[in-house]
Amino acid sequence: xxxxxxxxxxKKPEMVKFIMDKIDLLKNKNVKLIATGTTGKYVEETGLHxxxxxxxxxxxxxxxxxxVAEEKTDMVIFFRDPMDKHPHEPDISMLMRICxxxxxxxxxNPASADLFFKALxx
Numbered sequence: 001x002x003x004x005x006x007x008x009x010x011k012k013p014e015m016v017k018f019i020m021d022k023i024d025l026l027k028n029k030n031v032k033l034i035a036t037g038t039t040g041k042y043v044e045e046t047g048l049h050x051x052x053x054x055x056x057x058x059x060x061x062x063x064x065x066x067x068v069a070e071e072k073t074d075m076v077i078f079f080r081d082p083m084d085k086h087p088h089e090p091d092i093s094m095l096m097r098i099c100x101x102x103x104x105x106x107x108x109n110p111a112s113a114d115l116f117f118k119a120l121x122x
Contacts, residue, residue, distance in 0.1 A: 001120075004064045004076045005035040005043055006056060006095075008086065011079035012042050018079075018110050019046050022117050029120060034073065036060030061091040065098040076106045077113045 007015035019026070026033070026048060033050045035043055037060055040052035054060040067073040076099055078092075086092060099106040107113035 001030065001074045002032045002034060002067070002072055004067070004073050004078075005033060005039055005050070006061065006064065006076070007039045007042075007079040008056075008081035008084065009038075010081040010084060012039060014110060015039060015077075015079050016042050016046060018077075018113060019043055019048065023048065025117060025120060031120075034064065034067065036064065056091065057086075057088040059091075061088060061095045065091075065095040068095070068098050068102055068104050071102065073104065075116060076104060077116070078106065078108055079110070079113075080108050 005015060005019070023046060033043065033048060035050050035052055037052050037055035037058070040050040043050050053063040064073065064076065068076065076095070078095070080092070096106060105116055107116050
């Protein structure tokens with residue numbers, strides 16, 4: 001299973017905390033993690049291996065959307081910051097649309113991501 005991790009700057013610490021809370025599950029399951037550049041750098045600090053793509057504003061969101069469209073990515077966890085403006089909003093919308101088109105689970109906050117991970121435990 002390939003899981004994509006993305007977090008806006010204000011949500012990166014929240015992503016790291018979320019991953020730390022799930023680290024045993026991630027180590028014990030056959031999970032491949034991919035991430036946008038900076039998010040991946042933060043997640044790597046947990047000791048997990050992450051394949052990093054470009055930073056979101058530089059095209060990383062589009063790269064991950066392409067993997068979803070190619071049916072390589074099974075789940076996207078994207079901790080969005082709804083209180084801030086993002087210059088690459090069209091890329092974000094495109095990624096969300098691609099997840100919907102290809103019926104790929106997309107969690108945009110820790111509560112929904114937690115439910116996805118509970119499903120992995122089964």
